[in-house]
Amino acid sequence: MTRAVLHTNTWVSGLGWSGPPGDVVEAAPAGRFEVVTSPALLDELRRVLAYPKLGEMFGDVDEVIELIALASRVVRPTLTLDLVRDADDNRVLEAAITGSADVIVTGDANLLDSRSWRESASSPGRLHQGTRP
Template sequence: MRVVLDTNVVVSGVFFGGVPGRILSAWSAGAFVLVFSPAILEEYRRVGHELGSRYPAVGAAFEPVLTLIAMNAVIVDAPPLTVPVSADADDDMFLAVALAAKAAVVVSGDQDLLEVSGWRGIDVLTPRQFLERHLPT
C-alpha cells in the first residue's frame, strides 16, 4: 500500500514519538510504501529544522530520518492540482502526490486535509485511524 505522510506526522514521529513514531517505525519495517515529492521533502526539512532549533537534543536525529526517507521512499514528481481542494492550498501538494502515485491514504493531523477525505478515492486519516485500520498489532 502506498501512503503519503503529512509533515506533521513525520515531524511529530521524530520529535515526540507516540502514534506517529509507530507509523514511521512500521514504514521502516516495510509495512507500507511511503511516497513523497521534492516539495514535501523540503517541507519536512524546513519544519524539522525549525523545531530542531527548539529541541536540539532531538533535532540531531531529524536529518538522518530525512536521509532514510530520501533513500528508501518513492519520490514522485506530481503536477500541482489545477483546482484547489483543501481549504489550505499548501496542503494540496499531499493530495497531488497521492493522486500521482496512486496512494490509497494520506495520513495527517491537519483538519483541512481530513475534511477532504474521499476526494478521488483517497482516504485522509489521522495517525490513530491509520494505525488502527492498516497497522493492527
C-alpha cells in the same frame, strides 16, 4: 501493499515523540506500508525540522531527509492543485494522486475534512491499527 503519504505533522510528531504517529513512522521501514512523498514534501519537512525549537531534537536534518527519501517512493507531480486553503496541503494531495496513494496520514483538519479525500485521509492511529503485524 498500502501506499501512504505522510503529512509533515505526522513526520514531525512521529520522529520526535511516541504515540500513534511514532508507531506509523516506525512501521514504514518495517515494510508494513509504502511511503509516497515528493520533493516538495521533503523540502517542507526539511524546513520544519530545521526550526530552532526542533532543530536540536533531530540533529542533522539533511541526513534525516535523505533517509526518508531512500525509504520512500519519491514521485514528481506534474499536476498543480488548488483544492484546499493551505498551499502546502495541496502539495500533499498532488503527491497522493501522482503516487496512487491509498491514504494520506495526517492530523490536519483541512485534509481530514477534504471532500476529495474524505474516505482516504486518516489519522496516524487509524493507519497504525491497520498495519500491526
